[in-house]
Amino acid sequence: MWAQFIDIIRKYYQDDDRIKLCNSYIEFESGEHPILPLDGYKFLRFSSKICGDGTVTGYIRTVRHIAQTIFGLRVRPWTEAADEYGFYDWRDVHDSRRSTIGDTAMTPSHFAGERSDYPILVLNDKLFEVLGIVNKGRGLVARCNIKSGTRILCEKPLFLLRGTPDELLHCDVASKLKALSKEEQRQFLSLHNNFPGKHSFAGIVKTNGLPCGPGASTGGVYPEISLINHSCIPNCHNAWNEETQRETIHAIKDIVAGEEITISYGRGGPASERQAFLQRNFGFNCQCELCTLPREELQASDARRILIRELDEKAGDPFTAGGEPLANLWSCQALLALLIDEYGSRDMALIPRLYYDAFQIVIAHGDEARAMVFAERAYKARVNCEGEDGPETKRAKGFMQNPRSHLSFALYSKMWETAQNSQPRNIDEDQFERWLWRRQD
């Protein structure tokens, strides 16, 4: 792998005359002249202070990027300015460097024209790579820091299917496979199967299929999205876009390079319920960071999740929404606080739903001013989870611009009637929140 790495570096920089090939190393004539030994066992770090014309930063970034493509998580980037330090002691680094250096530089022309047995990797612009993950098989891992709200993937399914008994499903897949290209067939057949047996195609679909939206009876199987592992506290959200007939994956929190990309295969609630669901439907024991927490921490999370479910039901309770809408509204507010406790800064899909619930409660009593604010918050949270082109995002945007267009406008009463743009101005955040949630306390 080291030889392959060196080979790519040489080809990549073959026209750059600041990169010198020496007998036993490659020298970057920038900053503190970092080197890459031709023998991997001598390598301990590739680093420099930022000095001179500053170009060394770009070299370090590119070399790191190429190295991550080959060595994945074994590459450990660090920045001393951020109080992070290299893995090896300076003394070891100097010793290794002394044993490497000591020969004469060759001209850059040595870079060109040499043949290599190693294929050049395509350095594409994907934000992730596929790597082996402890206890989970393969998975996607971020190649760089990814900001919350970034669209990581937007993929067409290999095919769509309805849930049917295994035998029928197997035959259905067999006929759909015939219509696919050789490459697509290979992609499908290389997917993991947790249900080996007579109906192996059905097993692959059951292991990898994602429903086309919550509760949908149709599901899709994907070349890359189907490689994303599950977490009960995921860093990404998956959504089916009915208009584009594609599944999207968005980061719902800032993700750091090297972190695994995860989605939820679709179940909240306490650990025992989630695990039973994943075992029954996907055939595996969840090993995510939440399910593997120590017992006490898991119990605390379970308690929060039970409460989340109760509050979610109360927020949308149609029996109180007419006569006691404050109860629904306050459940939404309590739910928001609890979601932040449980999920931290993640923009879970529950958040736009919660704001949409709050929107529906106030608009059903004619309160357009608050409805606009809730619709705007629902819209922003949807953009983060599903993108501007998501059908739900567009719907929320429409309500934000014209809350009256909602079917339940003044459905129950006009007791909270306000004009669209009558939100209070010149008050602090706290006061605004109290106004928004109708808190007098």
Ligand SMILES: C[S@@+](CC[C@H](N)C(=O)[O-])C[C@H]1O[C@@H](n2cnc3c(N)ncnc32)[C@H](O)[C@@H]1O
């Ligand atoms: C859709 S596939 C994901 C890609 C798969 N890891 C692979 O190697 O192709 C789902 C399978 O990955 C594994 N997996 C996903 N999430 C997991 C988790 N949280 N804990 C343990 N295994 C998991 C299980 O074997 C599961 O059936």
